[in-house]
Amino acid sequence: MARHRVGIWLVGARGSVATASIVGLVALQKGWTGDVGLVSRLPVFQHLPLSPWQDFCVAGHDIRATSLVESASQLSADRGALDPQLVKRCQRELTAIDRRICQGTVLHVGETIADLAAPEVRRRRESPWEAVRRLQADMQQFVKQEQLKQLVVVHLASTEPPFDLGQLPATWPDMERMLQKRATQRLSLPASSLYAIAALDLGYPYINFTPSLGAAPPAIQQLAQLRETCHMGCDGKTGETLVKTVLAPMFANRHLDVMSWVGHNIFGNMDARVLDDPQNKSSKVVTKDRVLGSILGYAPQTLVSIENIASLGDWKTAWDHIHFRGFLGTPMTMQFVWQGCDSLLAAPLVLDLVRFTWYAWQRGDRGLLTFLASFFKHPLGVAEHDFGRQFQMLAEWAQRSTV
Ligand SMILES: NC(=O)c1ccc[n+]([C@@H]2O[C@H](COP(=O)([O-])OP(=O)(O)OC[C@H]3O[C@@H](n4cnc5c(N)ncnc54)[C@H](O)[C@@H]3O)[C@@H](O)[C@H]2O)c1
Numbered sequence: 001m002a003r004h005r006v007g008i009w010l011v012g013a014r015g016s017v018a019t020a021s022i023v024g025l026v027a028l029q030k031g032w033t034g035d036v037g038l039v040s041r042l043p044v045f046q047h048l049p050l051s052p053w054q055d056f057c058v059a060g061h062d063i064r065a066t067s068l069v070e071s072a073s074q075l076s077a078d079r080g081a082l083d084p085q086l087v088k089r090c091q092r093e094l095t096a097i098d099r100r101i102c103q104g105t106v107l108h109v110g111e112t113i114a115d116l117a118a119p120e121v122r123r124r125r126e127s128p129w130e131a132v133r134r135l136q137a138d139m140q141q142f143v144k145q146e147q148l149k150q151l152v153v154v155h156l157a158s159t160e161p162p163f164d165l166g167q168l169p170a171t172w173p174d175m176e177r178m179l180q181k182r183a184t185q186r187l188s189l190p191a192s193s194l195y196a197i198a199a200l201d202l203g204y205p206y207i208n209f210t211p212s213l214g215a216a217p218p219a220i221q222q223l224a225q226l227r228e229t230c231h232m233g234c235d236g237k238t239g240e241t242l243v244k245t246v247l248a249p250m251f252a253n254r255h256l257d258v259m260s261w262v263g264h265n266i267f268g269n270m271d272a273r274v275l276d277d278p279q280n281k282s283s284k285v286v287t288k289d290r291v292l293g294s295i296l297g298y299a300p301q302t303l304v305s306i307e308n309i310a311s312l313g314d315w316k317t318a319w320d321h322i323h324f325r326g327f328l329g330t331p332m333t334m335q336f337v338w339q340g341c342d343s344l345l346a347a348p349l350v351l352d353l354v355r356f357t358w359y360a361w362q363r364g365d366r367g368l369l370t371f372l373a374s375f376f377k378h379p380l381g382v383a384e385h386d387f388g389r390q391f392q393m394l395a396e397w398a399q400r401s402t403v
Helices: 016-030 068-077 084-098 119-123 128-145 172-180 191-201 218-226 240-253 270-275 278-289 291-296 342-363 370-375 387-400
Strands: 006-011 056-062 101-103 150-155 206-208 230-232 257-267 301-308 315-325 331-341
Touching: 006 016, 006 128, 006 191, 006 342, 016 056, 016 068, 016 084, 016 342, 056 128, 068 084, 128 150, 128 172, 128 191, 150 191, 150 342, 172 218, 191 206, 191 218, 206 342, 218 230, 230 342, 230 370, 240 257, 240 291, 240 315, 240 331, 240 387, 257 291, 270 278, 270 301, 278 301, 331 342, 342 370, 370 387
Parallel strands: 006 056, 006 150, 056 101, 150 206, 206 230, 257 301
Antiparallel strands: 257 315, 315 331
């Protein structure tokens, strides 16, 4: 396949996951790091003509008045989530990328997220449609300036409160008409969906790594089809839920009866602070909780808690207690503790998703990229939650992709 320069547009570009992804990309481009943690580097994908890291160029949107260097320094100060030497070596590239980060929108994100925004972002008065047009102009400017063949948009912004799909028009023409009516305040689409519309309307693939609404509404999924582009989400599967979807099939396949599954999550970065708002938290708890019933075929009693414990920073601990019944009804218990550095678990997946998505788009895959299910807690359009089977879907897609 011919080589092209490809853009990665990160929404939430100065957040922890975005910063770790950018530092990771720079380190890979310079040959300063190996490929541990990168799924796309597994032998099963080596026959695919995936683009080398050097072909990618980053920009994005954010709402806060900070810098990438500051975010990276914070991650390295946070008990070495990033190596301070590496941050220093990447400083020139981070500063250059920072100049390409534009002001995002806080339309319908809820107070907790809006409070993070710089005053000028909060003060901006625009309709949802005007916001979409402005976000598109930023993306197009980057594509033009850097002479990019395509742009892959990845949503990495703070988790928005849940949204009731019932209020939305079912088709893209109806949704577009409503958006264009300036006076329409009833169509209060959250920012994540405005970014999705901005990207997909221009034919750019859109990946939602967060539990926010994004491209989930049927009308926006239809837009992706109409513009012959692709998308996938939502909510990256990086830690506790990853382990859950590996363990639950074991209980199911040994015919053990899971009576209850309790998961307590504690961490203390900015994501945790946003999730401390019960509204924002409920979006996350839903995606973390729904996997078990689907794998086991019945619904054990479950509890998922997420607490903000500031001293832990980016280091998340999940403690899970699984109470199950074996032969002759004998009760037994399994417990596990997962301690991971949240952003460093997520960053390689973001890079893998971009690489796979860009290749899929080149191959002609359109609409939902269901073969990417193993990357998500709530894979759109996929009922399968068993991690092993989801990974098989990816491997089979790669086999079919042999050129
Ligand atoms: N392992 C993981 O870290 C993991 C796993 C799955 C999902 N996620 C999700 O990924 C997202 C990012 O996580 P994080 O740890 O980087 O969070 P973070 O709080 O460090 O970063 C979020 C960034 O988004 C920006 N932002 C917020 N609203 C925005 C908007 N409307 N437009 C543009 N920018 C906006 C913030 O200013 C911030 O820079 C969260 O939604 C999180 O739940 C993370």
